[in-house]
Amino acid sequence: VLHSGSGNKNAFKALIAAEYCGVKVELPKNFEMGVSNKTPEFIKMNPLGKVPVLETPDGAVFESNAIARYVARSKGDNLLWGGSLIEYARVEQWMDFAATEVDPNIARWLYPRLGYRAFNAQDEEFGIAGLKRALEALNTHLASNTFLVGHSVTLADIVMTCNLYHGFARILTKTFTSEFPHVERYFWTMVNQPNFKKVIGEFKQAEVVPPVQKKAAPAKQKEAKKEAPKAAPKPAVVEAPEEEAPKPKPKNPLDLLPPSKMVLDDWKRLYSNTKSNFHDVAVKGFWEMYDPEGYSLWFCDYKYQEENTVSYVTLNKVGGFLQRMDLCRKYAFGKMLVIGSEAPFKVKGLWLFRGQDIPEFVMKEVYDMELYEWTKVDLSDEAQKKRVEAMIEDLEPFEGQALLDAKCFK
Ligand SMILES: N[C@@H](CCC(=O)N[C@@H](CS)C(=O)NCC(=O)O)C(=O)O
Structure with a gap:
């Protein structure tokens, strides 16, 4: 037995x-x-x-x-x-x-x-x-x-x-x-x-890398149960941790902000549809649309750059972060750069958020946020403005280095 x-x-x-x-x-x-x-x-x-x-x-x-x-x-x-x-x-x-x-x-x-x-x-x-x-x-x-x-x-x-x-x-x-x-x-x-x-039984390969769970599940593990050992076995090996009961959804406070003249989707469309002359069309268009009262711009800088020793892992880390940001797609646009042609790679980004602060629900829900140093962009500083532009248009070299990758959240 x-x-x-x-x-x-x-x-x-x-x-x-x-x-x-x-x-x-x-x-x-x-x-x-x-x-x-x-x-x-x-x-x-x-x-x-x-x-x-x-x-x-x-x-x-x-x-x-x-x-x-x-x-x-x-x-x-x-x-x-x-x-x-x-x-x-x-x-x-x-x-x-x-x-x-x-x-x-x-x-x-x-x-x-x-x-x-x-x-x-x-x-x-x-x-x-x-x-x-x-x-x-x-x-x-x-x-x-x-x-x-x-x-x-x-x-x-x-x-x-x-x-x-x-x-x-x-x-x-x-x-x-x-x-x-x-x-x-x-x-x-x-x-x-x-x-x-x-x-x-029939085997099916994973289609997505499971996102990181916020808390460890209770120590007690269960296994998938089946009626009989040989009856059409399923490929379930470890059960997903028990899910918390869904809570009623309060209205997002960002929806209660005074209306903005900037329509985020218009900017995202302009970004995606500009295929040539990017600086003159998209970057200039961004400044024309940008509403500094309704939105804020932020630089982020990964706190543990020296750990980015494997290119694939670094790219995955950024990919996972962007997946987890999905919950704020209505309120944000972002660029994440993976910088350098050899390890350790630097991860830096630019984010546009609705409102004057980084939304609280993003800070709470996306654990990656605390892995970055966040600095609000000061648009009265010409150098910072140029840096925003360079990040929007994946300008190389960036801070003296080639880009391994530039990912966009839109
Ligand atoms: N090296 C052991 C691993 C056994 C093992 O980790 N079993 C897990 C389930 S796959 C278990 O019983 N966990 C319960 C526990 O740790 O109390 C083997 O190959 O048999």
């Missing part, structure tokens, strides 16, 4: 191995995560109270890789653990690699975003950088190998796929994985093997 909820990727390892070697493994009927695994009987099987745990006629085994090995070895006549001494070692090598280089780095990136751990931008950067390093190595190996070891599926493929599964399902979007085409090909080949499919 494999003690676990039915959507657990660590439990999938033993279940898939069991399909390959024809071993009968059952999931308990009424397993409840956070309850069933905290009983005194369960703690006797695994002192950490973690799942999965395999109950065998000879006693219990915990740690999903050990459980998968037990299942594979319980029928001697299969090639899941390799066909020679060197293959046994290589199967172990890739299982350890999956457990130490892939799994923890996916968790570092994903779990805070699911609200299971506190978010820390530096941890996330380390997680992504570590994962990229691991996937690059894996990609190189898979460029000339269909399977990790030998010429058929081994335990190494089962464990690697299950450890990648969580990432591919929840955070590794196509934009990220397309950098590792052989890993992609491998992953899709594996999840489409009939014995994998029987356990995990």
